[in-house]
Structures are given as C-alpha cells and as structure tokens.
Amino acid sequence: MIRSSSATLDNGLRIVHHADSYTPMVAVDLLYGVGARDEDPGHTGIAHLLEHMMFGGSANVPDFDRHTERACGWNNAWTSNDFTSFYSVVPAENIETIFWLESDRMLQPSFTSETFDVQRQVVIEEFKQTCLNRPYATLGHSLRALLYQVHPYRWPTIGLTPDHIASLTLDRVRTFFHANYTPDRAVLSVAGNIAFERVVELADKWFGNIPRGNVPRRILPAEPLPDAPRRLTVKGANEPQTSITIAYPMMAHGCEGYEAADIITDILAAGRASRFHQNLIAQGNVFTEADASILGSDQPGYIMVNGLIAPGIDNPEEQAEQTLLQQLSRLTDDGITPHELQRAVNRFESRFRYSKAGILAKAQALAKAAMQGYDINSVTARYRALNVDHVNATARALLRPDRSATLLYRPTH
Known part of the structure; x- marks a missing residue:
C-alpha cells in the first residue's frame, strides 16, 4: 500500500x-494535464517542443539544470498525448530548490528567441532520428492515422511532420503555454523524506501566488467506431522484414473493461508461457517476434497485436494475418482458462508492485492517479476482481472483425 496525503491550494494546484x-532523498513530479491531444491539427508537436523549451530558463533561473545539479540532484521530463511531466530527485535538505525552480518556470519561463530557435532545431533533428531513420519508426504514425479520423490521438506526441515544428512561431508557443500550463491544470506530487506539512508549506510559499488559468478544458471530439474493417500498406525505407499489426478500438483508462483488455494482452503475449510465445514463436515458423498491447490512454485508445514476419515462407503476409486472426478467434470463441487468468493477474501484480518500489516511481504514480481521479491502492484489487466470464466477454466485445484496422509495413527491397 502507498500511503498518501493530499491538499489543494486556492489556485487549484493539487498536492499529493x-x-x-x-x-535521504525526495522525488518531485509536476504533472500537467496537457499533451499532444491539446494541439491544433495544423500545429502538432508543440507540447513536446515546450517540454524542451522549459529547460531553457525562466525569469530568475537562467540555467535550470545547473541549479538542480548544485542541489546534488537530477531532473528530466516527458510528454505524451495526454500529459506532460517534469520530475526531479534531490537530497531532502535541498528540496526547496526544486519548488523554487518549478514555480518559476510555471509562472514566467523565459521563452527567448534564442531558446526557441535552438530547441526547435533540436526537436526537428529528434524527429528525423527517431521517425525517419529507424526501422518501423513511423509505424505509430500510420497506425494512428488508420484508427483515428477526428480525435487528436491521430497524431503522435512528436508531431505529424517536422514541417509543423519548423513552421511554429514563438508567439504561438507562448499562447499555448499560457492556456495550458497553469496550477489548476497540474498536480504536484512529492515522495520521500519530508513531512506533509512541510510540502504544503513550501507549495503555498512558491506556487500559491501563481494565478489559476480558468481556461475551459478543451472538449475533444469523440472518435466514431469503425463500421467496416480498415487496411493500410506502407513501404518503409529501413525495415529489415515485413511487420503486421491488427488493432481494435478500446475503452479509455478507468472505464469498464479496461483492466480486462490489459489482461487479455498479457495472456496473449506476456512471458514465455503466453499464447503467442508458445504457439507462434516456440512452435511456429511464421513470426520471428509477436506481441500484444494496449495504448493505455486517458481517452478511448486501442488494443493491438503485431508481429515480424519470418522470411522464406509461402504467401508470408496472408499466412501471418491468418495466423494472428486464428489466435484471436481462439480467444473469442473458446475463451481463456482460469489458470491463464490467475497467472496473468499474478504477473501484473508482481510487475505493478515492483515498479512502484522507488520514491520517484511512487511520486509519478500518485501524480497520475490524482490527475485521473483514482485510488492508486485500488489498482491491483481491480485486477484481482476479474473473472473468466468478464474477460471473455470483453474479448468478444473488442476483437470484432468489423472494427479491425490492419497495417502492413513492408521493406522497399
């Protein structure tokens, strides 16, 4: 159990x-409820760019990293379609430095032309390295475009194209920041050797005078469910072998069926005892790799299966697709066994508890739970409450052929 206390400042900043x-250490995670989903379709990548720029200094902090290192700590950040996180770990006696740094860049980041030009070029180069020059790097781009027609999940966090990032202006970046990076859209999570009263005191001292944004939360368009199967074939430049992905729309995090969908992918592909490893890898010759996963997003996402097709087989793409579909049909027609469910739930609980062992992991887990409105200590209980009938019904509801999206990624050679 992760014991926690919480409070909310007058400006809406939530503290956990x-x-x-x-x-002897303390971890701090400042989680903002803003990500790539809050961008405009013609200006994608701005949230990720802002993550970079917010390390470029603020009104009273010309060098964020230098002050963190002088406090004997370290920091980093990440951006997703749903959230942006800035986190640090320092010795407990130096914790006030982090409150000062985070509050200063929440209130008044510098956003100079020099920082903007440098970080924009850094992000463009990152796009080229991670999305244009690596095998299967744009697979996520293609899959999102196949699954989503109206929802902003149709573009990845890094953006649709480097041209979007290149065309951004500093004024647009400033406008996006002031509309979204406000205390009432953030959670300040602190874990470690520090009392709750001291955390509230420091939060009020450093964040209490920052005005709330009072910006209406953006109402995102609901993605219509597909009424027929979708298919797309893409030829990549760096792919050593053909990959196949079959995806299906699924519910958002926190909705009925979410845990069952997660367990379905574990039964299919987690570990050497999984169905995919036993049936497709250990005893099959169609795939060299096979996996299953869920997007795990704040709004409706997708569940998918995928594999790398082995060379030297007849009709490789047709065989691969039929093999994956046979595994899914076996799941929906025959269902799972109690033993499979128990093994998957045990594996999940072990992985979940181990992943929350450190203070940074606890701070980040508590921040996400506060942002999404659930009790972190109820997670494993919800998985343990699953039964075979529920999981089987969820599989049949999700893995419908008429809602499938099939993506083939072929090498050009």
Missing part, C-alpha cells in the same frame, strides 16, 4: 504526498 523516512 507520500512520506518515506528510510531514504
């Missing part, structure tokens, strides 16, 4: 805290 007196 976990005390751990067995460590």
